[in-house]
Amino acid sequence: MRPTLKDVCREALVSEATVSRVVNNSPLVHERTRERVQEVIRRLGYTPNAAARNLSRSKTDVIGVVFHQVTSGFFAQVLDGVDREAVAHGYHLLCALTRDDMEAGKTCLGMFDEMRVDGMLILDPALGPELLEQFKTYRRPIVLIQQHADDATINSVGVENEQGAYEAMKHLLGLGYKDFLVVRGPAGAQDSQLRVKGCNRALREAGAGAKCRFVEGNYSPADALAAFQQDRAQHGLPRAIFALNDAMALSILKELQATGVRVPEQTAIMGFDGIECADYVGLSTVETPMCLMGEEAVRLFVRHVGDPKLPAEHVTLKTCLAVRKTCGG
Template sequence: MKPTIRDVARMAEVSISTVSRVMNAPNSVVESKRNRVMEAVERLRYQPNSFARGLIYKKSFTLGLLIPDIENLYFAGVIRGMQDACIKLGYSLMICNTDRDKERLLSYIDNFHEKQVDGIVFASDFLYPEYHDKLVGCRIPFVLVSSHSDEFDIPSVEVDDEAAAYDAVKFLIDLGHKDIGMIGFNHDNSVSGPPRYEGFVRALTESGLQQNIVKSKYASHRFEHAYQAAHELFTDYPELTAVFCVADEFAMGTISYLKDRNILVPGQVSVIGFDNLRMSGMFIPKLTTIAQPIYELGYRAAEKLHELLTTGEVQVLNEKMEHKLIVRESTREK
């Protein structure tokens, strides 16, 4: 039979509450009792019951993660980072895939509330007022990752999307490209779409290439949508010699379209992506891209939520992490 906390207490000749304190706040117990408890734990091979622990401390030691698309490789990195941080901090992790469906997301918040999660990380989606009101009404602390809120003071961690997009387009301009297009996110359902478009506009405007601003098409987060957007872009603007894509998956869709039309990348058209997914270094040609610290974003989001849960506040409300230009094979001088 699996040993219980009562067995440990009996062997160590202490109370059950003393065993609990040794498990969760060892410095609050005198050394002699602490040593007896730890010896009993080792002899019995006792593993603390997380449910019982939750009853004592009124915590589930579980965090929730809401992500919009679990098939997107970007979120695999975020999940890995958050999971590793949870292991370090003593939490379990529950993941829900929302598909950017409002009713589903609201129902998941209810589910998290029923499961008594301690806090939630809300990833890469708009914080609509109904989401905010639901979370606040359920009294669930939460932070945003790869997102932010202009309306509410919610802790967040992300990159500077506008500055990162600017750096990508400026790199193409510095290579000598003047006919530059963009494949971006549909602004109606994207947090990062508008600021990345603004970075595209700023780089072109500063370089006197305002005429290129109209040379942009929009897609809805997937490879096949980017493929179609690339078809529309090059049908309207066949003179383009470079394309800025706001996601690596979009860059891959664009390159696949160009390959099917026997247009060489980077021989005739340079393509730059955004994210630095693992696949970006495996794709042919290897992608030049803007690297987000994807793993670190997930890890930091969990740390930030833990800080909020343990202290009631965070030192840095809206945290920006560094991006980096990674030059590979999909771009060249004009």
């Protein structure tokens, strides 16, 4: 009797999907497992049919969603958009945290592989190139959110980070402020780099009268607060603070209020993102269409699952300056 796929699975102690991946030369199989499966295939004289070859490629209606952290309102609102649009297209979500860690990335990829997700949405502005290369081995559609890859073959959805920061800094300069503190995101975060670039462009246009210090807040309320406190101890209060996400801005705003600083009369403050609670406290910010970003990422994903031969698409959404009570004007 001709050996079957089930015979190979039983002898090699693996799933049908793993045998199919070995047959298709998938890089997602550990080398020792690959060798064991190949040895069983040779010994039994198994010839894979089309069903076995296509098993690992079948559609599951599951999207793998990778994100860096969930403590920020930004991530929550983007994921809300992802979820709404995924449901509208009949997809389920399988979510995983990476924290830009290679081992966590491998674990995440292994889980996605086991569940045979149809592709991935990656919401990690600080995603490193090594981890991205790891995810690319999955060979299914990938959409980056809030980041554009150097690899033009990867789909992406982002916002006007540089222009948004430029307009915010121009507004602060227009109010007559000259002494600035800019609280950046992680050094490797592309969106933070672009926002810093926008700040510097506005400062260059303003000429030599304005001075600015940059500190790293890692998009973390705790890190931003520590960086602000250290800068304040060394240099005193800046006239205006531009924190490059709202979570950092809100942390510093709370500190200013707790220490009796009048905002904006003594120190003005601006954020970036437009999370819901920013409006509640009157935080001036650069609003980004977070929910729309998530929805657009799913639409891109669905198009490319439907036609894998489509060229990669790169979508950039507009930002909007929301002037409230923390910066005057």
